[in-house]
Amino acid sequence: MTGKRERGDTGTATRVLDAAERMVQVRGFNGFSYADIAAELGITKPALHYHFAGKADLGAALIDRYTTRFTDALAEVDASAGDAPSKLAGYADLYLTVLRDRKMCLCGMLAAEYQTLPPPMQDAVIGFFDQNERWLEKILEQGQAEGNLHFEGSARDTARMVIAGLEGAMLVARPYGDISRFQAASAGILATLTTATP
Numbered sequence: 001m002t003g004k005r006e007r008g009d010t011g012t013a014t015r016v017l018d019a020a021e022r023m024v025q026v027r028g029f030n031g032f033s034y035a036d037i038a039a040e041l042g043i044t045k046p047a048l049h050y051h052f053a054g055k056a057d058l059g060a061a062l063i064d065r066y067t068t069r070f071t072d073a074l075a076e077v078d079a080s081a082g083d084a085p086s087k088l089a090g091y092a093d094l095y096l097t098v099l100r101d102r103k104m105c106l107c108g109m110l111a112a113e114y115q116t117l118p119p120p121m122q123d124a125v126i127g128f129f130d131q132n133e134r135w136l137e138k139i140l141e142q143g144q145a146e147g148n149l150h151f152e153g154s155a156r157d158t159a160r161m162v163i164a165g166l167e168g169a170m171l172v173a174r175p176y177g178d179i180s181r182f183q184a185a186s187a188g189i190l191a192t193l194t195t196a197t198p
Contacts (some may be wrong), residue, residue: 001141005142009163012041012043012047012051013051014144015041015059016037016048016051016058017043017061017065017092019041020032020058020062021062021065021066021106023036023070024059024106024109024110025098025103025104025105025106025109026103027175028036028071028109028110028113029110029113029116029117029121030113030116033143034048034049044065059117059118059121060121062126063086063110063121063125063127063128064124065067065109066106067107067127068132070094070125070128070131070132071131074091074094074132074135077090077091077094082126084139084140084142084146084148085193087139087142088139088149088190088193089137089190091135091162091166092166092186092189092190093120095166095167095169095170095182096179096182096183098170099170099173099179099182100179104170105170107125107128107129110127111125111167116157121184130162132157132159133163134159136158137158137159140159141155142191143193143195149193149194150195151192151193158193160192161189162189162193163185165185165189166186166189168185168194169182169186169189170182173185
């Protein structure tokens with residue numbers, strides 16, 4: 001996606017990705033330009049184009065890196081949390097960690113701008129959510145088999161509800177600058193899955 005040029009100076013490329021990621025998570029993809037990144041990093045726009053030919057290339061690289069990190073975080077949750085409810089709590093904490101840094105989920109921000117994104121970025125955003133959905137579906141099925149998670153309908157539909165609920169809770173908490181709003185919503189979502197229906 002970014003071509004071989006990114007490998008030539010990984011330090012600068014990483015700095016560009018870090019700056020662009022912060023900007024997307026705060027302003028959205030359409031809320032910054034190459035000039036903004038160049039100004040923040042003190043480099044020229046041609047230097048940016050050396051590493052990422054265009055903004056679409058940069059966006060694709062951002063999603064790829066974010067998805068890889070999120071995948072690694074899910075693997076850590078799998079390895080460190082025992083039962084399914086603990087894994088769901090660990091999953092919700094991934095969102096909380098981002099919100100504590102006064103940022104939003106990168107792919108959640110990009111989803112809000114979906115129609116304006118280049119097709120490769122659109123595909124990558126969907127890929128991120130599909131991956132999350134599959135992971136949650138597996139955890140929900142684990143919890144249902146263990147008897148410590150309860151839900152009606154399919155694990156896939158419930159996974160979609162969890163993702164939508166957490167992404168929405170982040171979005172609503174943001175204008176208030178109130179993490180407790182997210183924490184209350186997150187706890188409510190998890191409670192609906194751990195409480196057996198009488």
